[in-house]
Amino acid sequence: MTVFKYFLKIALKNKWIIIMYISIFFVMTLLNSTDAMKREEAFEETRLxxxxxxxxxxxxxxxxxxxxxxxxxxxxxxxxxxxxxxxxxxxxxxxxxxxxxxxxxxxxxxxxxxxxxxxxxxxxxxxxxxxxxxxxxxxxxxxxxxxxxxxxxxxxxKENTQVHVLSKSGFFENSSIETWFRYYFNFTGYVILAVYIAIIGIVMSDFRDERIDNRRKISSKKLLEFNKEIYLGQLTLAIAVTSVFIIASILLMGRYIGHIYYIKYLINLMVFSLSILCLTFLINNITRNKHVITTLSTVLSLGSSFISGVMVPQELLGEKVLLVAKFFPVYYFVRINDAVINSLSEVAFELFMQVLFAVAFLLLGLMFSKKAQRI
Amino acid sequence: MVVKVKNVVKRYEEKIALDHFNMEVNEGEILGLLGPNGCGKTTAINCILSLLKFDKGEIQVFGRKMTPNSYDIKRQIGLVPQEVSVFENLTVKENIDYFCGLYIDDKNTRRQYVEEAIEFVGLKDYVRFYPRKLSGGLKRRLNIACGIVHKPKLIFLDEPTVAVDAQSRNFILEGIKKLNREGSTVIYTTHYLEEAEMLCNRIIIMDNGKDIASGTIEELKAMITTLEKIVVRFVNIEDEVINKMYKIPHVIDIERNGEDFIIKFENGINNLSNLLSFIAEYNLTYIKLYSQLPTLNDVFLELTGKELRD
Amino acid sequence: MNIIRNYIYQGKNLFRDGTFLFWAMVYPIILAFFFNLAFSSMMNVNFDDIQVGIEENNYIFPILEEIEFINIHKITQDQVDEKLFNEEIDAFVDSDLHLTVKKSGIRQTIIKEVVEQIKQTVKLNRPIDGTEFSVNYVAGKNQESNSVIIIFYSLIAMVSTYGVFAGIETASLMQANLSNLGLRINATPLKKQNFLIAGVIVSLLLNLLANTGLLLFINYVLKIHLFTNIAYSLIFIILGNLLGVILGIFIGVSNKKSPNVKTAIAISLTLFLSFLSGMMGPWIKAIIEKYAPFLNRINPISIITNNLYRINLLGNTKSLGEGIAVLLIYSMVLLIGSYVFLRRKSYDSI
The missing domain is CATH 3.40.1710.10 (abc type-2 transporter like domain)
Known part of the structure; x- marks a missing residue:
């Protein structure tokens, strides 16, 4: 487990970048979801x-x-x-x-x-x-x-139309709480994309300096073995990041968790994290240029989040945009967060799609990694 | 006196890098700063150039106190740093021209100097190359060219031959001699003994931030007690006879290395003939016999108690 | 010292770095493309298939049937829950003209408006021929605009500060303790202020070039016309550039952290300030305006965004002084700060 151990060591060396990234993005998430909760007061015309x-x-x-x-x-x-x-x-x-x-x-x-x-x-x-x-x-x-x-x-x-929001098993009794969770987790999707690519990229590029990599290539360590340990290291880092956001949601809104279908958000975020981790793995096997990685972190995260309904709700986006968005896992992640469901089986397709992305990214990553064996 | 360093102390948090270090460089010489890795050679150079602060002591360059703002002094100095320090995105020629332009304002002079420097380091075929496309040895040559292009009076070369192939190394060493012949004073740091012996007029031996000895090679060799070693292997010899060898004039010690005997003498005259008469007297048969004059390594070994080679 | 020569070489060095060029030029264009994709479609989204469930005997059934963008589903009261949960219908209209919905959204709001208007028209009880509601009595005095434009002003404000990366690069070349090259340059007679000025000017020019690329892209490819007053807009874009470059140099010289850390600081700082200025949705800016209006007046990206808006959409060029002053003060303070760090010219360790 040398590779794994040293991966974590290098990650620890970069702890200040990691902490800074997480805290800034966390503040953004919090502002966004708290604001959304206040903003979305259903069916009430705002007094201007x-x-x-x-x-x-x-x-x-x-x-x-x-x-x-x-x-x-x-x-x-x-x-x-x-x-x-x-x-x-x-x-x-x-x-x-x-x-x-x-x-x-x-x-x-x-x-x-x-x-x-x-x-x-x-x-x-x-x-x-x-x-x-x-x-x-x-x-x-x-x-x-x-x-x-x-x-x-x-x-x-003076005539008006009243709106009755249908509630089943009490999920909708507190719709603004639901809104908070929806926006919180949607935005977390953006953050996961941005932060995973950025910080794992930084650690990886430290770890896989070209010369070090050539040394690894001639070592007796099998490529698959090496990749397994690297992946384990990335997974550890990823779990740490995702946990921060899960734990924060519990600390902040824990008293309401009973009122909503929390497990949906939890499972969804975990599956999404997995697919983004695989994406990160792929990116790191394609390039080790730090500029490219930081650029990808910003462009991919902002771009795909914008067209997938993180910043602007999906129902406001046109069909053509959503058609493009379907090629990014964020789309399915947001769909699950936005859906009102009673059991996870109702979003099985969206979960499946995210897993599919994960597998595809992982296989592509392994392919590139194998290709990179020869210079 | 081109450079004078007196009792300089430089402390890093964890260790003392220069410990009352002294050094004097005379005009026109090649001074070797010799010592193992980590002994403070580069720190000494950085202090002289006033890139580094130091805690105590005094440094003069061209008879004046060196400060970060001594631009007129800097103008006469060339530095070839240990690491290859060039712009990755400028070509060989552009790099040399850039650094030349920092010293030389006149356009024509500059053009001529740049051409000469390219010629000098033998990079004529590579002027349009980017540094990353050059081999390790060629990169080092470019590194040198950038430091000497403005024909400085005083040149610092910080281990310019580390990790360089034999061909490039000889090229570089010859070049340095040439620079010196053309009038530049050279300060040359290295941990290679052969280079120092071959190149330098005078050598300062450093260890643990101290200057432990200085002088010409002959002067340094004269400092040590063993002035000649004779290695000999006999077909057959009895212990009794060996003990008698101590009676040979000037023998100070006899070491045994496998079947070889290393006989150390405290002076360098007539030792071989004395030994040969001893062999004739005791009717011994030898299969090999040769004499070694002391090297800098012996000097270093005797002064510090450790080998210089790493 | 031939300063111009120095500029040219520093420019070449920055400019030839492919990744840097990509970072500076292509990246904002890709972002602009995504923004446009998301927001332009948002503006012309048409809800032409709103699914409304209604009982056949409801008296507004025939009226709703006439409305083009509504699809009628004849259902009975006991099917309502099931149809709503299967998302076959967006809302159910009952006999009192009240709505039952599963979630609140734009579609539901539209149905509510429609039903309410029918209800009010019925109450009014006058003959109508259907053309009355298509009259527009309101003449807008705004220039042609929408919130996409504001997002673009925010994007431009953000990328105008991207000189920060060139600034960091320049700083590392200047410092003997940051790079090998810095060490070498420090040993030459090149004066630091010359190198600093050359660095600032070259970075400024490069980033302005990148900005121009973005503006041309927005104008000619996306066909969004952002500027009615180029001169005043340029003042703020240039000030953004200046601040960015100097901020980069400050980040570069003020600490000995690795280039990774410095880039990370620059990215997260600009991203965060852009977020606060409304780049990821204008409502963030509104909420700050409500609870901490001071923040919008000191956040440089907000200042640039707001003033671009003010200049180009409101045609107001009178009260730009405060914004210009704040941006200049930031630049000055950071420049002086950088100089203080640079002045200590011998280093403790290299």
Missing amino acids: NIGIIDKSNSELSSSLKDYLKEKNNIVATKEDEEYIKEQIFLEIADAVIIIPEDFTERVIEKEEAIIIYKDDRKPHSIQIENQINKFLAFANITYQNGQFALGDVKEAL
Whole structure:
């Protein structure tokens, strides 16, 4: 077990890099999942901060204002384009609308009747447009003989649709907790990719300096034996990294674990870790250039996470993107985390795919390793 | 005096690298700094060049105190470091030109110097090569070229022949002699005895950070008590006769190495004929007999109690 | 000393290193490609097959049937649970026009909006011809933009600081205790400040070249037009470059850790700051704005991202002073710090 022992020794020498990587990525994971939990409040329209400048002062404009006030917070503003843009930039206001003097006429003519400045950085800001369009459409429907029936509009808009989230075996009683775990583990997927490739790569490139490698080639150690011990070393390192994230999830949210299907996340993360470990093994057999390895760590992890639904939910991604994403194990990992299931058999396919990736990476890795036997 | 080092002490956390080290280099000589690996040769050079801080002592180069900002002194110095220190992504010629340009401003002079240096180290066929494509010996030659291209008055060569094939080694050693003939003072560190003997006018022997002896080769050899060794093998000899050999004039010791006897003499005159008369007197038959004059290794062995070879 | 010559050789040395070139040029382009893949599709995602379960006798059944992007599934009350869990339907509409769903998502939100509007229209009880709801009464005053662009500003901000790697490289060449070459160069009469300035300028130029490559790629290949005010945008990109290079030199000279450690520090630092500036989703920036707004004003990557946004999308070039000042202060402090480390020119150990 010399190889294994020295692999760990070199890993230990690099402990500060490893600790630094893990802690920075951990902070990112935590910020991301905590934020997601707060963000995803199902079916509740977010109250936005909006500014209104009413130059029309008509009946229609004031009832529109009343309607918007019900659903949003009003902030003071003034009619100066630069001022408004600055307000939005500084996120004092999510949107500012200007109601022009000829507002009523324009509405009746079904023309653009309101000027809006909104914060494009926030997807929510679109809802203010929807609210205005809906209100004015309703108002126009009631327009008859030069009169709006604004009272009726108000009454009608009070109607709402309630949403009942189906819960089975109580999993969904606490949907924001579920959200936290989902985002936490999805993001952990990105971290595992980035950290495994980076730190195992660093240790490996220290370990397999070309000259040392040639020495190994002529030693009596069998290639398979050598690979086995190397793999064991990498596995140990990988387990250490993954454990940090599992243990942290238990420490932080342990009291809720009973309410969710925790074992799903656990098994999924383990299977995913395995497939990424095999990917790392493959990468290390293809190149020992440190620049390439650090680049791959960033490009592969960020790139495949982006298109697989770690940063942006899968349902928001187009079909073509997901088609590309299917060639990366992260896709299947995220699908399992996102799925609502009662037993693991429901995600057997996704688990199987990850294992398949693991086997493919491993075999390719062994192939390259064998090829590298001859210079 | 080109370099003067007086009582320099350099301590690393774990050990003393230079322990009241002294050294003087005269203009026009090749000074050998001889000692086993790890004895402080490179540390001494780095201290002289003021790359390293030292704890005590005084160093002068060209009669002035050396500091990191002594650019005018640095201008007259060339360094050939122990490790090959060149830009991996510049070609042979570009590397030499780069380092030349750090000393020589005039374009034409520089072009001429670069050509001469390439010629000098025999890398004419390799000017467009990148260092990684060169063999170990050629890399060392490039390393040397980068250090001497500006024709410095004082050249430090730190073990330039380590891991170099015989052909390149001779090439390098001849080159150093040539540099010296052209007027450069050379400080040459090595742990190879033969090189020091062949190359250097004067030698300082170092061990454990101390200068334990210095002088010309003859002076060094004169310091030790054994000045001649005669190795002889007899067909048949009795112990009694061996004891009588101690009576031969100037014999100080007799060692037995297998069937060989090594007879040590305290001076170097007439020992062989004295031994031959002894052999004739006792009617002995020998099958081999030869005389060895002392080498630097003997000097080193006697001064430090250990062999220099590693 | 011929300084220009020095620049050229240092440039050649950095530039010929294939992996370095890859790192500087190709890597941001690959990332931009992935970003674009993910985010552009996100913007034109169409939900044309939302599956709605409904009982046949529900009075809005015919209305829903008319809506193109909704697929109707006739089901009975007792099938609801099963169909939801098998994900055959996204939501079930009951007779009171309330919804039952299994999870919350965009599809469910869309169904809710639709059903709610039908409910409100019914309540209003006026004749409609169906065209009323397609009128747009709102005129947007923003320049053409979406959150993809913000992500790209963040990406550009991040890669503008990638001069950090060239900086680390330069630092290692300068220090006798870091590399063999550094030792040799220290023994020559080359003044350190000359080498430092040459290093900064060469790294700056190289990284700017790489940035230009990225910008051209975004503009001509991805066809995303990010800049309306090139001059002011360039100020921030160049300041980002300057900060990156100097940060690299600072990381390089301030410690004796291995190049691995230094690169790792640089990568994780820039990645983390980019994360905080919203590169992995703009909401992170929003949450920081809410709880620690100060962070966004001192995070250099946020400063660059925000100002690129402000300059190009808001057309505001008046209040750039603070950002420029903060970036310059960082650069100055790091430069002075590096100089302090460099000034100790004899080393304790090599």
